[in-house]
């Protein structure tokens with residue numbers, strides 16, 4: 001993919017020599033590479049070799065007058081289509097996580113409005129250090145993408161995680177990012193709810209259900225792949241965040257609603273969560289005790305908020321609100337009623353009677369109900385249902401914007 005510009009920040013690490021190879025690979029593929037070499041980076045590679053491979057000037061100094069007059073650091077950070085940090089040292093990660101801007105590299109990272117990909121490289125103890133891991137988690141939460149580090153033998157002779165990803169892997173990650181940036185939902189925001197909710201009865205007991213979250217996680221993944229900035233609000237399931245998806249973990253329906261509200265406004269909202277309709281009216285602070293001779297406790301239930309209905313009536317309202325209907329009989333008829341009752345645009349209706357194996361299973365047979373029609377989809381893997389649904393969403397938003 002040619003004519004794309006990459007701002008490449010080369011940090012000070014032994015892996016910096018691989019960045020020279022990276023520049024070569026990128027230029028062979030037609031990318032323009034604008035390098036920034038940190039002061040520590042110059043200990044490992046020379047500005048001359050970097051500029052020779054990049055075919056242009058290397059920026060090094062925040063306060064260099066000529067650079068500032070030719071191209072301010074703000075402009076430098078924004079003129080590229082993508083920012084890549086390779087090697088991303090523990091120091092560069094820490095600086096960005098903390099918001100420092102005391103040299104050209106950290107200033108460009110803070111000033112950019114473009115996607116940032118980091119390829120960490122450091123000693124394995126530095127990588128495993130609680131501080132680096134905290135910074136790593138923070139940066140991921142802020143939307144920074146990572147490739148590597150890989151396991152392997154380090155320059156210092158130790159073995160473990162910390163080796164910078166190979167140039168080929170970094171190029172592949174860059175190309176995936178560009179695919180996303182050019183995806184049909186690039187520039188759109190999406191919100192997905194998934195999983196069950198857990199409604200406490202006392203500190204150790206709760207009411208919940210068997211939702212696995214699989215369909216919702218697959219949809220969040222497909223939305224992110226299509227380029228949407230995606231937030232997934234998930235009840236308790238044992239799943240990792242899909243790549244490029246911001247994951248907010250919640251337990252109760254009320255927490256799920258407020259997490260969703262914190263994400264608004266969005267262009268698309270998709271509610272796949274199996275929200276518990278009711279919660280115990282009182283969740284006791286202390287564990288309920290069984291008393292000999294006493295009758296079992298009576299649990300009074302209170303209604304939970306309806307998140308799909310709330311999002312369907314939010315102001316500003318998402319351009320498209322999609323609900324799921326889990327039914328065991330009269331699937332389409334009940335789903336039609338549900339669409340009207342909740343005020344959403346589409347309902348994806350599925351049959352969850354136990355013989356279908358949908359709940360917790362790999363596949364799903366769904367019917368897509370829109371304002372004017374019902375589409376019966378064949379039995380599909382949940383990832384394929386997600387992919388098709390996202391393709392339909394992209395088509396619809398495009399048609400509306402046209």
Ligand code: CTP
Pocket residue numbers: 193253271272273274275276277304305306307308309322323324325326327338
């Ligand atoms: N939903 C929601 N908040 C709730 C209940 C449901 O956001 N408190 C959403 C689900 O995520 C799903 C849709 O509403 O997208 C339908 O959920 P379902 O459980 O099938 O329907 P109910 O509203 O519970 O209706 P019923 O129990 O009558 O089937």
